[in-house]
Amino acid sequence: MTSKKMKITILNGNPQADNIKFDSYIDTLTGLLKSNRHTVTAFKLRDMDIKHCIGCWSCWVETPGECIISDNSGEICKSYINSDFVIFASPVIMGFTSALLKKAMERLLPLVHPYFEVVNGEIHHLSRYDRYPLMGLIIQKGRDTDEEDIKIISDIYMRSAINIKTSLRFTKLTDGSVEEVVNAINSI
Amino acid sequence: MQLTVFNGSPRGKGSNTKVLVDQFLDGFMKGNGNSYKIVYLNTTKDSDYLIKMFEEAEKFLLAFPLYVDSMPTIVKTFIESLEPLCGRKENPDIGFLVQSGLPESIHSRYVERYLKKLSARLGCSYMGTIIKGGVEGAQAKPVWMNKKLFNSFYQLGKTFGETGKFDEEIVDRLAQPERYSKIHLWLFKLFGKFWYWDTMLKKNNAFEKRFNKPYLEVK
Numbered sequence: 001m002t003s004k005k006m007k008i009t010i011l012n013g014n015p016q017a018d019n020i021k022f023d024s025y026i027d028t029l030t031g032l033l034k035s036n037r038h039t040v041t042a043f044k045l046r047d048m049d050i051k052h053c054i055g056c057w058s059c060w061v062e063t064p065g066e067c068i069i070s071d072n073s074g075e076i077c078k079s080y081i082n083s084d085f086v087i088f089a090s091p092v093i094m095g096f097t098s099a100l101l102k103k104a105m106e107r108l109l110p111l112v113h114p115y116f117e118v119v120n121g122e123i124h125h126l127s128r129y130d131r132y133p134l135m136g137l138i139i140q141k142g143r144d145t146d147e148e149d150i151k152i153i154s155d156i157y158m159r160s161a162i163n164i165k166t167s168l169r170f171t172k173l174t175d176g177s178v179e180e181v182v183n184a185i186n187s188i
Numbered sequence: 189m190q191l192t193v194f195n196g197s198p199r200g201k202g203s204n205t206k207v208l209v210d211q212f213l214d215g216f217m218k219g220n221g222n223s224y225k226i227v228y229l230n231t232t233k234d235s236d237y238l239i240k241m242f243e244e245a246e247k248f249l250l251a252f253p254l255y256v257d258s259m260p261t262i263v264k265t266f267i268e269s270l271e272p273l274c275g276r277k278e279n280p281d282i283g284f285l286v287q288s289g290l291p292e293s294i295h296s297r298y299v300e301r302y303l304k305k306l307s308a309r310l311g312c313s314y315m316g317t318i319i320k321g322g323v324e325g326a327q328a329k330p331v332w333m334n335k336k337l338f339n340s341f342y343q344l345g346k347t348f349g350e351t352g353k354f355d356e357e358i359v360d361r362l363a364q365p366e367r368y369s370k371i372h373l374w375l376f377k378l379f380g381k382f383w384y385w386d387t388m389l390k391k392n393n394a395f396e397k398r399f400n401k402p403y404l405e406v407k
Contacts, residue, residue, distance in 0.1 A: 054198045061388035065400040078403040099264035114385040118373050123290050156298045159257040
């Protein structure tokens, strides 16, 4: 099977440098995706300057489409919106993905439009761009992570996907093989 | 009764969350001998202090706006700092207030599941989650338009101050609508809140640029 060559962005939300297992999983995944002829940009969020979204809405009503806070988040937005697929990756901490990943996610707000539209009978914000990358989620279980936690996380990302104008294609655990993730992406 | 409130809005003292919490606390303080402490997570970064406040609380209310379908980052950071307290016997009873800009409660139901599970993880007795949609712009509205909303939060605080519980009837009422009916959706589309954004866009001389796509790479 010849798969489509895709542009892929990975948001590595591992906050702890000593969680080597997680980073090496992402490294292996990045390598394998590249050897499958995909173009991959992997952001190690903890090494980047990303400030908190302060809910000021400048990106909606002052400088439409752009955040007024200057840091590395513009780089992420640019890579994100020009990708075919985005992987959100994080260890599970207190039953959810990391605050670090959440911080980066909140700064994607400039990518959507403040206006409203109806999606599946619900009010959501409007698209700013014509197309948005598909989404995948990779999580590393913590000591106390159970099936219910995984379902809750996955469901919240499924909801976020609606708000970033796409769909969640998979939730994978780092317990599983990297090949499994690559196959899921290749089969799109 | 002693209540500790953490306001998890990135807008802090200027937040819609504060407006609702203030009403709740006004009602709460009608109860004999009641007292409260309030902390704003957007300005309080000292994690040791926050943990201490949590440890010492009798009842604990975590209030925040819905940010991309869950809690704002500053709230998640605080939750992560509580990890060593999981299962601690003396943990306070915990309740939540989630308010959203989007009008229906359905948007907040997913994080509600998380919050319930979080309470169990901490070993806290779960008092419930108050969900209120459509709060954005509340501060720009004239007093009479907020009267019903504010009164509900006042009453909720008052009964909480007497019983230590969230009044289920008020919580249910605040959570309406769960989803819009077809007619409401049609009205929403027709009269959509576009004017709300357009007013701000025009004020900032940004109206013509409102559909900008600054990050698009030309292929």
